[in-house]
Amino acid sequence: MTKGKRVSPEVRARVLDAADALGYRVNALARGLQGQQSNLVGVVASRLDTPFRALQVRTLAQKLLREGMNPLLLVADAGEDIRALIQNILAYRLAGVIVTSDTPSPDVIEACNRAGVPVVMINRGPAATGTDTVCMDLGAGGRAAFEMLSGGGVRRFGLLAPAQETYSVTGRTRAFVACCEEAGHTVLRLASDGQSHASGKAACAALQAEITAGRIDGLFCATDLLALGVLDGLRHDRGVDIPGTLQVVGFDDIEQASWSAYALSTVRQDIADQAGAAVELAMKRLADPERPFETRTFGLHKVFRGTTRGHAGQSNAQKGPSGEQRR
Amino acid sequence: MTKGKRVSPEVRARVLDAADALGYRVNALARGLQGQQSNLVGVVASRLDTPFRALQVRTLAQKLLREGMNPLLLVADAGEDIRALIQNILAYRLAGVIVTSDTPSPDVIEACNRAGVPVVMINRGPAATGTDTVCMDLGAGGRAAFEMLSGGGVRRFGLLAPAQETYSVTGRTRAFVACCEEAGHTVLRLASDGQSHASGKAACAALQAEITAGRIDGLFCATDLLALGVLDGLRHDRGVDIPGTLQVVGFDDIEQASWSAYALSTVRQDIADQAGAAVELAMKRLADPERPFETRTFGLHKVFRGTTRGHAGQSNAQKGPSGEQRR
DNA sequence: CTGAAAGCGCTAACAA
DNA sequence: TTGTTAGCGCTTTCAG
Numbered sequence: 001m002t003k004g005k006r007v008s009p010e011v012r013a014r015v016l017d018a019a020d021a022l023g024y025r026v027n028a029l030a031r032g033l034q035g036q037q038s039n040l041v042g043v044v045a046s047r048l049d050t051p052f053r054a055l056q057v058r059t060l061a062q063k064l065l066r067e068g069m070n071p072l073l074l075v076a077d078a079g080e081d082i083r084a085l086i087q088n089i090l091a092y093r094l095a096g097v098i099v100t101s102d103t104p105s106p107d108v109i110e111a112c113n114r115a116g117v118p119v120v121m122i123n124r125g126p127a128a129t130g131t132d133t134v135c136m137d138l139g140a141g142g143r144a145a146f147e148m149l150s151g152g153g154v155r156r157f158g159l160l161a162p163a164q165e166t167y168s169v170t171g172r173t174r175a176f177v178a179c180c181e182e183a184g185h186t187v188l189r190l191a192s193d194g195q196s197h198a199s200g201k202a203a204c205a206a207l208q209a210e211i212t213a214g215r216i217d218g219l220f221c222a223t224d225l226l227a228l229g230v231l232d233g234l235r236h237d238r239g240v241d242i243p244g245t246l247q248v249v250g251f252d253d254i255e256q257a258s259w260s261a262y263a264l265s266t267v268r269q270d271i272a273d274q275a276g277a278a279v280e281l282a283m284k285r286l287a288d289p290e291r292p293f294e295t296r297t298f299g300l301h302k303v304f305r306g307t308t309r310g311h312a313g314q315s316n317a318q319k320g321p322s323g324e325q326r327r
Numbered sequence: 328m329t330k331g332k333r334v335s336p337e338v339r340a341r342v343l344d345a346a347d348a349l350g351y352r353v354n355a356l357a358r359g360l361q362g363q364q365s366n367l368v369g370v371v372a373s374r375l376d377t378p379f380r381a382l383q384v385r386t387l388a389q390k391l392l393r394e395g396m397n398p399l400l401l402v403a404d405a406g407e408d409i410r411a412l413i414q415n416i417l418a419y420r421l422a423g424v425i426v427t428s429d430t431p432s433p434d435v436i437e438a439c440n441r442a443g444v445p446v447v448m449i450n451r452g453p454a455a456t457g458t459d460t461v462c463m464d465l466g467a468g469g470r471a472a473f474e475m476l477s478g479g480g481v482r483r484f485g486l487l488a489p490a491q492e493t494y495s496v497t498g499r500t501r502a503f504v505a506c507c508e509e510a511g512h513t514v515l516r517l518a519s520d521g522q523s524h525a526s527g528k529a530a531c532a533a534l535q536a537e538i539t540a541g542r543i544d545g546l547f548c549a550t551d552l553l554a555l556g557v558l559d560g561l562r563h564d565r566g567v568d569i570p571g572t573l574q575v576v577g578f579d580d581i582e583q584a585s586w587s588a589y590a591l592s593t594v595r596q597d598i599a600d601q602a603g604a605a606v607e608l609a610m611k612r613l614a615d616p617e618r619p620f621e622t623r624t625f626g627l628h629k630v631f632r633g634t635t636r637g638h639a640g641q642s643n644a645q646k647g648p649s650g651e652q653r654r
Numbered sequence: 655c656t657g658a659a660a661g662c663g664c665t666a667a668c669a670a
Numbered sequence: 671t672t673g674t675t676a677g678c679g680c681t682t683t684c685a686g
Contacts (some may be wrong), residue, residue: 002664017406023441024381025414025418026418027418027420027663028419029360029365029420030662030663030665031661031664031665032678033354033357033360033664034663034664035664035665035666038356040399047380048385049382051378051381054375054376054377054381055376058375058402060401061401063403065401065402065407065412068415070399070416071399072398072418073384073397073400074392075385079391080392085392087352088392091354091355092355092397093354093356112546115352117559166567189594197582201587232586255376256583259555260528260563260564261558261563262588285386310500352679353679356679357662357681358679358681359680360663361662361679361680361681361682362664362680363662363663637673
């Protein structure tokens, strides 16, 4: 039954049939025990009910399954005792852990390191701690947002981002601000209380005040969900003309951004590609634990829809079609 | 370290500290091997990137974790070889399996039965095969949709549902049709090619024809996602007045249904409650494998928003506040 | 109460 | 090629 064993195909088939008839199946627990390792991979994710994360985890799970690995899900939302939970699953001698949580609480990766379990991070800080990493080109992301807005004639830039920023939000946000300032514009910064739709909506009162005061005519929202909330709060509930009075750009390109009622212009990151790269990195490390750590950076694509006025060539933020780079 | 052991709290603390310092942690593989069972629970789900399922799985995972169980995720979308996958995870001597897939391919539950692993089904057919089950009151669901529409003055009823129906869609759909006919109305039935937003949108051409022909003035969509697609295709893209010309009711009450741009009237099923009940049933069976199979039925709530005109008391489809019944 | 030993199901190594 | 054996880390049992 062991994978790499050489048996004549005929015998193999016969054995498999017999096993099936007998209802026998290898005991993965025993196999793992003796082999010092299971084929379980931890997937730690936060806010799983968010469209972005849901797609990410789905893809991750699917690819893992295809590689013969089984995804052990760890929801890492605030309020859970992550330290304890990670210890729990580490007890299964995981083959690896993939982290996509917002708050990768260094605890997690430290615990994994101490247990000798390889970690792959998605959209987290640079791998100071010795992990493989998949990330996007944060600089290009912020720039893309800026260009989409400025290409539409925006002069007074606004930025809406959660007060409590994550690595990836901070990155895109900073790059955006840098671009604006480089172009000689100041940017008006508003803080939301999270990155959900509700948070976006809640920010609209403040937003409207700035609009009527003539202080912004273009807004970059750190997250599509946030942008959608803003659209609902501003366009639908308050009758603000978008993109007439205010142009809006989001980030991620979740499915809902493309729904007609929103038609949100946004900066797309390819979730499926990233997830694929993450499991690929995990498998590679499994095959060769000593290989140098690798980080794969993905490019971003401008997606022009109905909330901006510029359509400068529908170009990508990135030359290559797939938008993947390595270093 | 064993859970039910009696040790003086002082000793326990000391041991735990020492273990921590040494980086020791019980090997769950070994423990499972000797105990004949892991504390892994399989969660088989399809279309994980759908808002409904994402929330369901998130809640499931969370509650499982709280019970000290670890969720092993199995994405069961079409195209995967479910038979093989389920065998794979069964190799881990699961403590149980929770199925929320659309297509619980009897294979899955048969395989579990043969392996002696208890199964809990959510929104699947009655447990002919000996499983615990969580479901909703299908009859009440269809009725609620009918009442919401008829309460708004609808006379010519339409129904949009996937051609290929699942257990739960069939149930609500049938009940809806039965109510219409009982009230002396015929219902115009349209088939979509799935239950996604895109499917709903794709159905709009046909829908518009029926509207202009004066054949429907109220539509029940088997799924919120479908309804949202219809709203986009009809209201936004074709300028149909909703609820003026057509009233629409969805089913599920996913988050997006409440977004201002849609404000979809719908029939709510409480995903979190259902998920909670599912893990509760699983734990109970674990504690007592011999107990009789149980099925918990949940009620549904009418949610009146902007796509209907009747607001008949905002009442629930169900007496009790929680809407839970047992039998 | 503490200590020793058996055995869970598997695979790798070694012997025949 | 086929058959035996040791040992993975744990818990339960039995002896001291």
